[in-house]
Amino acid sequence: MEKGVGSNQHSVNTTVDARNVSNVSTPLTQSQADFLYLVECQGSEELARSLKMVHDLALYHSDVPFDTAEKSALFDVKVLWEGFERMGAKV
Numbered sequence: 001m002e003k004g005v006g007s008n009q010h011s012v013n014t015t016v017d018a019r020n021v022s023n024v025s026t027p028l029t030q031s032q033a034d035f036l037y038l039v040e041c042q043g044s045e046e047l048a049r050s051l052k053m054v055h056d057l058a059l060y061h062s063d064v065p066f067d068t069a070e071k072s073a074l075f076d077v078k079v080l081w082e083g084f085e086r087m088g089a090k091v
Contacts (some may be wrong), residue, residue: 044087051081 028036039047055077056066066074 004018030036039084045082048084048088051077051084055081 055074059066059074064070
């Protein structure tokens with residue numbers, strides 16, 4: 001199995017894993033419902049801004065070298081903030 005940015009080892013590959021997410025017919029678990037409630041309480045737009053800031057600080061204002069795992073983690077943060085932005089746009 002290939003390891004690298006976008007691999008399932010470290011992150012969600014949106015082109016592979018999330019392409020059918022809108023077709024999911026399984027009800028939410030309690031922990032998923034709790035998470036969505038917390039997102040609603042905090043505000044998806046605020047969470048998106050915070051995640052983007054953390055991403056940009058790590059990427060553009062850090063002298064720490066990035067390996068595959070770190071690049072993948074930054075990609076995951078980007079996927080989250082973009083998802084929160086979409087959630088905020090639908091409200």
